[in-house]
Amino acid sequence: MHSNLWIFIWRRKLSFLLVVSGLVLFGLWTWAILIDTTAPQPSGPFSSTERLQQQQQQEQATGYQQVHIIQKLIAQANRVLRAERLKDNAAEKVLSPVQRLGNVRFLRPTQAKKAPLPISESYLFEQERLKILEQQQRQRNAGMEELNANAEDERMLSSAERQTQYEHELQRMGVPVVAGIGPDGPRAPAERLVHLDLKGAPPKISFLKQLLPMLRALGATGLLIEYEDMFPYSGALQPLAAHNAYKEDELRDFLECAALHGLSVMPLVQTFGHMEYVLKLSGFEQLRELAESPQSICPSQPQSMALLEQMLTQVIELHLQCLGHATQSSAVPLAPIRFTHIHIGCDEVQRMGECSTCRQRLRSELFLSHVVSLAHFIRRQWPQLGVVIWDDQLRSMSLSELQHSQVGSYVEPMVWVYASDIYHFIQPQLWDTYAKVFPSAWTASAFKGAFGESLLVPPLQHHLENNIRWLAVIAKEGGRFARGLRGLALTGWQRYDHFAVLCELLPVGIPSLMTSLSTVAKGYFSTNPRDNELLRVLQCVFQPDSRRSGRPWLELHPNAHHSQLFAVCSYPGHMVFKYALRLFDKLAEIGIYLQQTRDQSAWLSDYNVRHNFSSPLRVRELTARTPMLIEELRAMAREAQQLLWEVYDEYTVTEFVEQHIYPTIAALQRQLAIGETLLQRRTWPQRPLPLALKLQEDMGLLTNQQQQQQ
DSSP states (O other): OHHHHHHHHHHTHHHHHHHHHHHHHHHHHHHHHHHHHTSOOOOSSOOHHHHHHHHHHHHHHHHHHHHHHHHHHHHHHHHHHHHHHHHHHHHHHHSOSEEEETTEEEEOOOSOOOOOOOGGGSSOOOHHHHHHHHHHHHHHHHTHHHHHHHHHHHHHHHHHHHHHHHHHHHHHHTOOOOTTOSTTSOOOOSEEEEEEEOTTOOOOHHHHHHHHHHHHHTTOOEEEEEOGGGSOOOGGGGGGSOTTOOOHHHHHHHHHHHHHTTOEEEEEOOOSSOOHHHHTSTTTGGGEEETTEEEEEOTTSHHHHHHHHHHHHHHHHHHHHHHTOSOTTSOOOSSOOBOOEEEOOOOOOOSOSOSTTGGGSOHHHHHHHHHHHHHHHHHHHOTTOEEEEESGGGTTSOHHHHHHHTGGGTEEEEEEOOSSOHHHHSOHHHHHHHHHHOSOEEEEEEEESSSOTTOSSOOHHHHHHHHHHHHHHHHHHGGGSSSOEEEEEEEEOSOSSTTSOOOSOTTTTHHHHHHHHHHHHHTSOOOOTTTOTHHHHTTBOOOOOHHHHOOOSOOOOTTOSOOGGGGGBOOTTHHHHHHHHHHHHHHHHHHHHHHIIIIIOSSSSHHHHHHTOOOHHHHHHHTSSHHHHHHHHHHHHHHHHHHHTTTSOHHHHHHHHHHHTHHHHHHHHHHHHHHHHHHTOOOOOOSSOOOOHHHHHHHTOOOHHHHHHO
């Protein structure tokens, strides 16, 4: 028993020595602290300053005393450990590989002898190390200003690195990169308006009210509402309202709901061009600039100004009633809206200065005098309202013409460009001209209805790039104006004009709207999904984990209309968006099928049809899928009716189906009828086939008889 204990102690002798040395050091350290804390404090009539200085000197002396004691203790421990190591080395040289002590047999380990650890990695503490640490601390305290300057440089460097990483992440996500736009870039525009184009396809008020909290949550400050024939005109103007126009109570309810969400309202009433919804009607056609075109009103006729004043009065009065500043007979709502500006349109006046009276004046003079007259009427009747117009008719005018008309004292232009190259349309010289004429201005981008008259799904990436580039332009050009640029309006057109078919529906454009709006409201596109409000507001269940998948949470591509992210969201109208994507893919599939069977095949071409000459086996093979595709489109038409009914009335639903689905069904039915005609023939003529004389005449080709006569 005792021999085993001695063997254990002998093998662990260094460990025991280290433990004993540690206990001794801890005891000495405790004793030094007790001496310091129990030292008597001097007393006497010292001032607070002297007492503080004395206390600091005492603390400094105590610190040096403690350091001196520690240094002596460490030196003593080092000497003891070195002596023990020398004894061990000497004993190892004397002992043989195998030794015996009584009945106990000692075996040396067979593994190779380890080299002694370097001093920096051993347990030995050197006095020089403490001295170096003290000297480094003095250098830190003495060079604090230099360190602060270096820290500032590091912050600047990290900002550049953050911008580089930010742009790299944008490229991975497919989001356009614009120089100067990022987390450390310029501030967001003060006003962010969302354009609601209601002409000819009015969403239900219940659906529009669901959008308001989403718009507010993503940073919208107001609405730009273009009513056209959806406004409930009354009296002599009642024919201007469509049969499915909003009721006055519905409109009041919506405007008050917008006020509850803190959104301002800017109504838009066209007063020069885009007057088709008025001038197309019997009783108003005499006010056209040209009899054959209802596009623009004639500014030279006195009845034109009287009509426009009545239209503006009805629209403004209804909004002022909701604001609470209308006449005494008006009802005051519970939540007044912010109504500070009215937009009077005046864009794309295509037929101007062409009637006999207008030809006697310059086009610029006609336009400016008409705009100033309307603005003067509004300012005289409602001096609290500002007047806004589209800017495109001003771009070709000179600085002297604009200044001479004093239009800058009456209106504020809204500069609109929907392409990516904004400076291609609005050059720096034009910005300078605008700044010299107008104290302030607005800008306008697009989230749908700008890249195709009859698109089904908006190209999200193109619209996002347009909005990001507007942020850079606003930051650069806003300083030119005395009062700056007021803000940005995100337009979403429903039709290109009154006679055009539908553009992308509003529910289908919501992903594009929300992505662009959140970017404009923040001043840049946030690549961090936790910082970007899109996932929360659109109620997306997608949980990004780039560490596992290696893919970004949002992926946009130039040739794609959407990102897979929006397929897992449940915002109002999300079912319509997903349906539009499926319909787009199905129509593209059928379009390729029709092209291949009609234009690229050798048995269903126009030549085969004209001559009724084809192979029955090939015709049956080419038209085998046609009945199935017709049934699929009919099913999708019924689905469209069911989904769109939650957003639109029956007229808009029917128009959508007739515009997008019925033409393809009709094309498939024509192909099927052509195939049935070709299959009815049982005998065919010998070649060459008879010449089609009418075709030769239509193309101006000479017949054989004409060639012989020549």
